[in-house]
Amino acid sequence: MQTKLRSTSKEITLDTRGPVAIIGESINPTRRKKLTTSLMSQDFTYVFELAKIQIDTGADILDVNVGAPGVDEIDLLPKVARAVAERFDIPVCLDSSNREALIAALSVMPGKPLVNSVNGEEASLNAVLPIVKEYGAAVIGLTMDDEGISNDPEVRLSVAGKILERAAKLGIPAEDVVIDPLVMTVGADQKAGLVTLTTIELVRKEFGVNINLGASNVSFGLPDRHTVNQAFLALAAYAGASCVISNSEKLTTTIRAADLLLGRDPHAGRYITSYRKMVKLGLIEDAKAGKS
Numbered sequence: 001m002q003t004k005l006r007s008t009s010k011e012i013t014l015d016t017r018g019p020v021a022i023i024g025e026s027i028n029p030t031r032r033k034k035l036t037t038s039l040m041s042q043d044f045t046y047v048f049e050l051a052k053i054q055i056d057t058g059a060d061i062l063d064v065n066v067g068a069p070g071v072d073e074i075d076l077l078p079k080v081a082r083a084v085a086e087r088f089d090i091p092v093c094l095d096s097s098n099r100e101a102l103i104a105a106l107s108v109m110p111g112k113p114l115v116n117s118v119n120g121e122e123a124s125l126n127a128v129l130p131i132v133k134e135y136g137a138a139v140i141g142l143t144m145d146d147e148g149i150s151n152d153p154e155v156r157l158s159v160a161g162k163i164l165e166r167a168a169k170l171g172i173p174a175e176d177v178v179i180d181p182l183v184m185t186v187g188a189d190q191k192a193g194l195v196t197l198t199t200i201e202l203v204r205k206e207f208g209v210n211i212n213l214g215a216s217n218v219s220f221g222l223p224d225r226h227t228v229n230q231a232f233l234a235l236a237a238y239a240g241a242s243c244v245i246s247n248s249e250k251l252t253t254t255i256r257a258a259d260l261l262l263g264r265d266p267h268a269g270r271y272i273t274s275y276r277k278m279v280k281l282g283l284i285e286d287a288k289a290g291k292s
């Protein structure tokens, strides 16, 4: 199944058969003081720097989250999302649960953005799905509802089903709903990774829709998060994740390696291209130069 997203002139396809698409995560002020300060002063220089490095390192889409104490999302989400989309001609993922902020952003965005997110709570379904339909966007559906986040993959599957059903009732096709099985940290519950991986498999088999993960959530609170993130991404790609919100600077080569290992990178073309780009940017060592 394919989900199409568009910027002013480019189209990005999320495809359940892969390769894995990357949503750059770093325009998110959580624990980023410099970003919070610059957002509050309406200075987008740093936002553009973050956008550029993510695109240069392989992001297909950029997540835009401006949620921080003291930030007016209704004012800032449309400004930042539109500025990024226009400057870089890349589809944006509007990361907010605030209906008014989403409406303000959707009404000024070019192309077809991804709304991040709706969930199975009645209030969320009623607030978000009608505007997704109205503006012709696609949406990420989180597998949680009024009962909270279940540890049972079958329950998460049924929440996914409910979101897809309610979307269909409003005329939003399954192609435009990307299900997020929810990634929780294994630092708090060692079964959390497995619950997500099992949910990915169930959702893939039952509904065949695109599946998104906030991949780096898996390692919150642990040392050497990068190693945990890498291992998780490989497993998630195998289970059927087709789209990941992650730090492309650090994780694109791992994602490309997973695609290569899953037989969806002919002649290792994407893996090698991405390796060369990373070397050029000084983000990984040149294997040849490293030999003595």
Ligand code: THG
Residues within 6 Å of the ligand: 025, 026, 028, 030, 031, 095, 116, 117, 140, 180, 182, 183, 212, 213, 214, 215, 216, 217, 245, 247
């Ligand atoms: N699902 C959906 N959307 C989401 C999430 C999800 N949006 C937010 C979040 N989860 C995904 N985005 C991030 C962004 C940053 C980090 C993790 C998830 C992160 N940042 C480092 C930190 O906080 O320490 C700082 C940056 C870094 O050094 O890489 O971990 O699950 N639909």
